Amino acid sequence: MTHTWNPAQYLRFGDERARPFLDLLAWIPAEAPQRVVDLGAGPGTQTALLARRWPRAEVLAVDSSPEMIARAATVPGISAVQADLRRWEPPGPVDVLLSNAALQWVPGHLELLPRLAGMLAPGGRLALQVPGNFDEPSHALRRELAAEAPYAEHLQEIASPSSHDAATYLAALQDLGLEVDAWETTYLHVLHGPDPVFEWVRGTGARPTLQALPEPLREHFAVELRARLREAYPDSGRGVVLPFRRIFAIGRRPG
Structure with a gap:
């Protein structure tokens, strides 16, 4: 079942969503790449950071969502194309093929890695980041509720993100012959406002469920x-703490 994306809702927590992208970017030691691609680029706001770091590179944003690509097409310094990353x-x-918080939406995405690695120039780098929090209440509670009546009959084929360690x-x-650095980080996002964890998941993981x-x-x-979610993530009076585990990997093709 397909679903649509809302760039405004996604960007509501833009600073928090950008943190893993910035950390991934910081560990890509490419000096003067000619072609840089952001796979699953969303609205292109983070892709713009690639153009800022490598101003002489051709920087391309790729995303399957027409709503996201329409937004990315307005970002200066980059090109944008609507396409399925598969x-x-x-x-x-x-030279730099980056995928930030996108591969978790591709079932069996480990099988896609040989194809992506094959796109690299000699010395090129494949950099990826995916969420690793799918056992946390922010996801588990949605799955539990979705399995209950009267919702379950409508939610049999919704998109369900997943990832690996x-x-x-x-x-x-x-195994693909790349030189690899991999790690994980858990961010403690302090969110504010009414039901902030619901607003967070409404822009990403819960969106297919709600639309179905x-x-x-x-x-x-x-x-x-x-x-x-309010019960699972209480407000301490200083905001709601959302622990968010993220998985990173960078592979370099020898050249």
Whole structure:
């Protein structure tokens, strides 16, 4: 089942969502790449940082969402193309191929890594980051509620993100002949406002679920999920703490 994305909702927590991208970018030691690609670029706000770091490079944003690419097309310094990252082909060898918080939406994405690694120029780098928090209440509570009546009958084929640990990505990229660095980080995002964890997941992981439900079930589901998340993530008076584990890997093709 397909779903659409809302760039404004996604960017509501833009600073927090940018942190892993910035950390991944900081560990890519490429000095003067000619072609840089952001796979699953979303609205292109972070892709712009690639153009800022490598101003002489051709920087391309790729995303399957027409809403996101329409936003990315307005970002100065980059090009944008709507395409499914499972089938997209680069115009030539890529020096930096980056995928930030996108591969978790691709079922069996480890099988995609050989194709992506094959796009690299000699000395090129494949850099990826995926969430590693799918056992946390922010996801588990949504899955539990989605399995209950009357919601379950509408949610049989929704998109469900998943990922692997850092050691799995390290081994998979090493098997492709790449030199690999892999690690993980848990961020403690302090969120503010009414039901901030619900607002966070409403822009990403919970979006396919909510869109698949008919009205008025969608609103009933949202009310119940808000209540469960509020209990799981209480406000201390200084904000709501959302622990968010992220998995990183960078593979370099020898050249």
